Ligand SMILES: Nc1ncnc2c1ncn2[C@@H]1O[C@H](COP(=O)(O)OP(=O)(O)OP(=O)(O)O)[C@@H](O)[C@H]1O
């Protein structure tokens with residue numbers, strides 16, 4: 001169906017630059033997530049694609065065509081807003097049919113397509129209701145139905161799940177992904193929730209302060225973060241300074257004072273150069289606590305003392321002091337969590353580490 | 360101690376209400392009086408003053424003038440009010456604060472001052488008084504009320520609803536008529552009724568602005584009072600009360616209906 005591209009796009013509000021020079025490409029049918037903390041420019045990017053904001057510089061392309069000067073109502077986009085934005089004075093069926101009125105669609109086909117769209121979002125009998133009579137989750141499904149019934153070239157979603165409560169959000173996430181897979185529409189999804197991004201995306205664009213930090217598949221951005229920011233934004237990481245002693249095509253050897261020499265797969269340390277400083281990234285989930293004298297095959301082990309225990313149900317987050325350094329570990333609970341002040345041993349596998357070049 | 364204080368407050372409140380509403384009640388009551396003079400005592404129930412009213416050419420003419428003036432004022436004020444609100448709320452207009460204040464100002468300026476100012480302005484332009492100018496005066500005078508009501512409502516209509524409509528293919532104009540205006544309707548209706556009622560009631564400005572020979576209901580009553588207190592005036596007063604109280608109530612009921620349907 002459609003590809004989307006941003007070419008050297010910049011957006012300024014007065015003297016403030018909300019989006020610094022950004023280039024992105026989204027393939028046909030791809031589910032792309034813009035992920036980043038509040039205020040990093042996700043919505044601004046989405047609104048520029050939508051035609052609700054004009055880029056200060058650069059081009060927006062759909063299917064290779066520059067569309068900067070095409071007004072929003074001629075772009076054929078489906079947009080789902082955070083607060084649903086249903087028309088309160090129209091019934092659900094009228095809401096869903098709204099976009100079809102501006103297309104060359106016969107009355108019978110209109111009804112058929114509205115019916116199919118309502119089926120797809122699993123609310124087949126809601127046509128005669130007014131939006132107010134629906135729950136938040138149902139309203140968001142209708143908003144989705146309204147956006148996809150016009151068969152948009154691109155589907156744009158700005159934090160569509162964040163107004164829903166936690167359980168519903170998970171259901172809707174699965175639902176949304178199922179529908180997107182089914183109709184195969186190129187989708188740009190905005191969220192600040194890393195688990196949503198990891199679960200749904202083909203490609204994640206991690207943003208920070210108006211810059212693109214990294215673009216990659218969920219595995220890539222999670223396992224081989226390209227910057228300290230990415231390593232910390234997608235889950236918690238321990239970041240330790242060291243020096244790169246050796247590097248070749250398959251592995252790099254990094255000397256970290258606390259841990260000794262660590263061998264990291266080259267794929268997870270693309271930017272590290274021999275002789276230069278490096279930062280070792282050790283994910284909190286990959287650092288496992290065990291009893292003081294436990295030995296494990298194939299792992300690096302260091303001693304430590306538990307300082308903080310943050311109980312989270314099936315998992316627990318520990319802050320452990322080892323020498324001068326505080327390390328973070330998130331472990332599944334096996335029997336009982338370790339107690340505060342308890343001496344433990346910390347284990348991790350070298351191949352679970354990643355490394356960044358020093359700035 | 361406390362009980363006594365509350366009693367006093369309650370009594371005082373009652374007195375205030377009595378002072379406000381008793382004269383109105385008296386007018387209504389006397390309009391049904393069979394007595395030749397428009398005053399007490401009541402000598403019997405009669406609709407004769409209403410009948411005479413309906414046969415009095417001067418009053419009927421004044422009535423038609425007032426209705427026309429009120430309706431035109433409402434239509435123009437509401438249209439301008441909606442357009443101005445859209446500009447002020449939805450678009451960045453340079454100097455929007457100043458414009459906003461200027462548009463609201465006629466509420467704050469004493470009516471007499473406004474009336475004289477407009478008259479002097481017309482003199483300065485050497486324009487004679489005329490019905491269109493009287494209408495203009497009423498529009499200036501009622502616009503702030505419309506503006507306040509419509510702006511308040513417009514602020515509460517979420518921008519993303521309009522954006523959703525545009526993303527689905529509606530042009531800005533279609534979006535306005537399909538989405539914004541229907542959602543604005545209760546306020547538009549309320550504004551129009553306000554404008555009509557204020558125009559229908561107005562005497563100060565009208566006395567200054569009206570061309571010779573044209574009378575509205577209030578100026579007609581005023582003129583009639585100069586000669587004698589005819590019981591017809593009581594009947595006319597009753598009709599006025601009915602219109603100026605009844606219309607807004609009706610409007611309120613309709614607005615509530617619209618709201619209920621849309622669930623906004
Ligand atoms: N119309 C505007 N005028 C001025 N500054 C703006 C405007 N819109 C956005 N900004 C600024 O641009 C920056 C990026 O905003 P944006 O809405 O894109 O952030 P976001 O990543 O979507 O954040 P959030 O997760 O909070 O929605 C913010 O600092 C914001 O204050």
Ligand SMILES: [Mg+2]
Pocket residue numbers: 042043044158
């Ligand atoms: Mg946002």
